[in-house]
Amino acid sequence: MPRRCTVCDHPHRHSIDEALVTGAPYRTVAKRFELSASAMYRHKTEHLPARLLQAREVEEAASADDLLDQVRNLQAHALDILERAEKSGDLRTALAAISQARGNLELLGKLAGELDERPVVNLNVSPEWLELRTVIVGALEPHPAAHRAVLRALEGAGNG
């Protein structure tokens, strides 16, 4: 028997999914709904993409589209912040935006993967990701230490 997910079984599951998709930290959402952070994390990474698809298949098509749109909007915001942070030389904000954008891409990648019924999504071949990667690496070139650190992190993420 698979273990029940306390988030999937939660009466406010839809509100929880919405909060997660709009970028609220899973720990914050867990606290708000009095659920464990580990259950919330597992739900976010393992169940949320499938949930969005199920919602699309059944009667919540509009709502699922809405969630997808929200992820896309979030991504546009993250890229906008990244661009502005780069222009002002604010590396700390740029790195935070990169990290947020990467999370969004992973979620979009998972959703795209589920739609294509492919079990594995290789982010390294996503044109959106390659473009973002080029922007990130290029922007950090004047800062050799940050440049090296980000390259290392990107390579580690790509391989693992």
Ligand SMILES: [Zn+2]
């Ligand atoms: Zn779940």
